[in-house]
Amino acid sequence: MSSTRPVSSLPSSAATAGPARFTPGVHGGLIVGIVLVALVILAAVVSLVWTPHDPYATNAAIRLAGPSSSHLLGTDPLGRDVLSQTMVGARITLYVGLVSVGIGLVVGVPAGIWAAMRGGWVSTVFMTGSDILLAFPGLLLAIVLGAAFGASTTTAMVALGIASIPAFARVARSGALRVLSQDYVLAARVANRSGWAIARDHVLPNIAGMVIVQASVSYALAVLAEAGLSFMGLGTAPPTPSWGRMLATGQQFLGSHDYLAVVPGVAIAVAVLGLNLLGDGLRDVMDPRLKQVGDE
Numbered sequence: 001m002s003s004t005r006p007v008s009s010l011p012s013s014a015a016t017a018g019p020a021r022f023t024p025g026v027h028g029g030l031i032v033g034i035v036l037v038a039l040v041i042l043a044a045v046v047s048l049v050w051t052p053h054d055p056y057a058t059n060a061a062i063r064l065a066g067p068s069s070s071h072l073l074g075t076d077p078l079g080r081d082v083l084s085q086t087m088v089g090a091r092i093t094l095y096v097g098l099v100s101v102g103i104g105l106v107v108g109v110p111a112g113i114w115a116a117m118r119g120g121w122v123s124t125v126f127m128t129g130s131d132i133l134l135a136f137p138g139l140l141l142a143i144v145l146g147a148a149f150g151a152s153t154t155t156a157m158v159a160l161g162i163a164s165i166p167a168f169a170r171v172a173r174s175g176a177l178r179v180l181s182q183d184y185v186l187a188a189r190v191a192n193r194s195g196w197a198i199a200r201d202h203v204l205p206n207i208a209g210m211v212i213v214q215a216s217v218s219y220a221l222a223v224l225a226e227a228g229l230s231f232m233g234l235g236t237a238p239p240t241p242s243w244g245r246m247l248a249t250g251q252q253f254l255g256s257h258d259y260l261a262v263v264p265g266v267a268i269a270v271a272v273l274g275l276n277l278l279g280d281g282l283r284d285v286m287d288p289r290l291k292q293v294g295d296e
Helices: 014-015 028-047 082-118 120-134 138-149 153-179 185-188 195-231 243-253 259-286 288-295
Strands: none
Touching: 028 082, 028 259, 028 288, 082 120, 082 153, 082 195, 082 259, 120 153, 138 153, 138 195, 153 195, 185 195, 195 243, 195 259, 243 259
């Protein structure tokens, strides 16, 4: 899996584009994305206070029991309820994605704005370093950290967060350069406003849309990466439920107990699809000129 890539920057021709043309239902993808993400969040939140069964309790008497009225999605090889494990797995997956994206935001966005405001050789070195880091797969970094410090949720969060920093930094730098070229920023500099005040009052508010879209894309990739790490045994350690590890267990029973692989696979697909649709929809809503340029 490659490292997180930044979202596309605004085409130059969009700067002179007229008002965006909106049509009914144009944000259908955004609505679907919100619904799918809301379902995942709902499952995670509900699991904090209630699950159909204890997700950690094993029962050899009902191992590999198919879906039934008492176990809606069946049980796994240890007799644990699959639905309960899926709900708790949503909590872990969202937690890992939230923290890893948070690391990228907190480190990458300030670094990108700083590089844009400094300019010159600082900006050149920054871009070169970002290119190098982007070429280094985030999954490989997670594997290295897992081998060095042991497989855990913390290792996965840190590795994925570090891998997302260059993408956030490049997006922030690209947007900051566009904002810094505006007349109102030049006026602020003439008025002797500090660089910190300009970044806080002018740059950050105007690049917030781009950063939010990048965050949704990075979140989807983090969910997929965490599932991949857990599938390989390098993510969340047992007995804590993880969609990736559930999928790894289920693949051993394909053909006889397909639900063991289908359930976590569908959960991962729903989360990733929802986050991607959410990101695309937010891009159209927060910067409709992108859609107009694409339509033309």
